[in-house]
Amino acid sequence: MIDLDDTDRAILRTLSRDATVSAGALGRKLGLSQPATWRRIKRLEDQGIIKGRRLVLDNDKLGFGVTVFLGIKLATRGRVSLEDFERAITAIPEVQVVHHVLGRFDYRLRVVARDLPDFERVLRRRIMTLPSVGEVEANVLLSEETFPGPIG
Template sequence: MPSKQIEMDRFDKAILRVLSAEGRISATELARRIGLSKSPTQARLKHLEDAGVITGYRAQLDPIKMGLSHVAFVEVRLSDTRESALQAFNKAVFAIPEVEQCHMMASRFDYLLKVRTGDIQEYRRVLGERISALPHVSSTSTHVAMESVKESGV
């Protein structure tokens, strides 16, 4: 069931904008940037965390420096799209670490996966041994990214 949207004013949106770019910023500096004092900024931050708008903090990693420069987008078509089949696929896809993103689509295919590997040979292995073996997969179609022009969070 989808989460309920919460009301946010310009200060809440400013907090999210700053944190999405600099998650380790101090509360004092965050307050200065959004134009509030520290206490109300901290209260707003806690409210955004408690409401589930801010779901966590993490390090942003450079996949290229980690040897993961190959990106492919995979269209996946399922042989069965009943709810139990969708749930089985959804659960199983989490076991493939190379799959960075998985989106159910309203399209001529059922899912779009973003897959990151070191090279085309590794991608071919992941596709053949892992993605194609996911529950109810009937066919896949791969699109290899040549360059990432923009990647960001929300």
């Protein structure tokens, strides 16, 4: 674990809420100069604590009003490799996130679609046609809140 002080944690909390905050604005908020703030951010990046900054798109405004979480259990482990499944599933544009997990399902996916008929099309024509797909469970997202998580 990397040793973080209170200022490092404050930087991480602020950037996790809004990664577009400038080093100058962040420094003013924390009582640091812009160069000192930038050096701290750079150190956090160099240490791998900050892995990158992402653009967050509004799926609703882009016309994708339905988000579904899929649990997928592969049919037979020996016939298709995990790498082959991952390569095939990530080639489907509606699949936003793929998690290889331990438990009842082998994978958890986040899938977006324009509406429920569009999701059904993606499920039937793209996902269920993969030779390795066995059991599938779908959960439709009703609402979502995101939190930065612990920074300690």
